Amino acid sequence: MFKNLAVLVSFTLIANTPTLSADTPTRWDNTAATGISLAQGNSDNLSYNLRLLSLYEHNNIEAKIGVDWNYAENNDTKNIDSFRAFSEYRYLLSDHAYLGTNASYLIDDITDIDYRIDLGVVAGYYLLKNKDQKLSFEAGPGYVWQDQANVTDDYMTLRFALRFAQQLAAQTKLSFTTTFTPAVNDFSDHLLSAEAGIDTAINDHWAIRTAIRYQYDSTPAPNRQSSDTLLTLGLRYTLGSEDTDHTSGEKSSSPAESGAISGPEAIQDGWTSTAALTLSMADGNSDNLNTAASYDAAHRSDTGEFFFTSAYNYAEADNTASADSVVTRTQFNKLLTRNTYLGIGLGFLRDDIADIDYRVTPAITLGHYFIKKDHMTLSLEAGPGFTFEKVNSTTDNYFSIVGGEKFIWEINKRISLKQSLTGHINPSNTDDFNIAAEIALDTDISKHLAWRIAASWSYDNTPASNNDKDDITLSSGITVKF
Secondary structure (H helix, E strand, O other): OHHHHHHHHHHHHHHOOOOOOOOOOEEEEEEEEEEEEEEEOOOOEEEEEEEEEEEEEEOOEEEEEEEEEEEEEEOOEEEEEEEEEEEEEEEEOOOOEEEEEEEEEEEEOOOOEEEEEEEEEEEEEEEEEOOOEEEEEEEEEEEEEEEEOOEEEEEEEEEEEEEEEEEOOOOEEEEEEEEEEEEOOEEEEEEEEEEEEEEEEOOOOEEEEEEEEEEEEOOOOOOOOOEEEEEEEEEEEEEEEEEEEOOOOEEOOOHHHHOOOOOOOOOOOEEEEEEEEEEEEEEOOOOEEEEEEEEEEEEEOOOEEEEEEEEEEEEEEOOEEEEEEEEEEEEEEEEOOOOEEEEEEEEEEEEOOOOEEEEEEEEEEEEEEEEEOOOEEEEEEEEEEEEEEEEOOEEEEEEEEEEEEEEEEEOOOOEEEEEEEEEEEEOOEEEEEEEEEEEEEEEEOOOOEEEEEEEEEEEEOOOOOOOOOEEEEEEEEEEEEO
């Protein structure tokens, strides 16, 4: 009863921020951030995170309310599952000094925390405070109620916290927070947490958020580690902020609301290339790693085209690999007419989880552009090929028929979409075929950086024994354009 009352009191303090008069502006900033990665099939791996945050700042009042949830599983076994709700309230006594209260509620199934409730009051001081930098330190007493590994406990604590925020550029902001919460009667019984994050704005509503969180529990549950590290990479969206001048009764407009939407950008001739990286990681009681790297290059001219793509995917849980694959493809197209071409291509695949030591697929194709505009292309191709492979320790080679489709759309000057589909079939055994599909959406952050959301699907109708036929992956990350 007391633990629920404590949380209710603290959250009520924030929810009941003093009402401002009708002739003063108010501001609540509400954001949601999420990231997700997925592998399904021979590699079963899923991780995602969600964060909701509301910030209030006006005159001598600052408030924060938020929740976050992190979840991951490998081969249907959960290895990350934590939920946290938190709130803070500050009343500025001067430009630099303040008094405040804070509350947090934590559930973590992996570390056997059924609940942990922290409630406290603090006195703080801004060591730095200007439009680009904020650095504050605070300390004060608190109380903890917790149930860990079916053992309930409550005790008085002290709270020490250091916070730093730096506006690195017009579109990028760095933040860092660390808290140290020891028991009053035993400083060796403590909880240390630190979190750093970088937000890079894409436009008025979307931003990329990269964050790393470290937590150390000096008295963990039996058979649990003391430290946990979690790295997340995802998108943040501004749900809406209220910035109203009640004297005029109108909401201030943003630059996006008053500016025009950029039109599509032309698909470039000459060389273009991009490199993309996705990374999510948890270490400690939750051991989980997902990473993907890719590179693609293209050269276009009036007489021919050259394309090269490569991708590497790796994932592991509890030091056991659940994904490990390399895919590359090279193709040269000789333009016979503006829309028709003769292509020579070579593909390579290695997938340890699917027991594919190698699969090499040279081919000659005849293709045609059904759409070939400055901002959009759609092509289909087909032709004879050959397959050399070693699957499940068995080597084989056979004549094959190859088909493919490629679609590129420069939606506007900041957003582009790429999609491709390829297939191989053994004409002497039509049950022996495989298909691969990819799609990627890039949103430019700057001239050379973009945020990529990508998905891929592969299907092998005759997989190695004890392996699934299809694999699906979903990821998001940073793309560098050259």
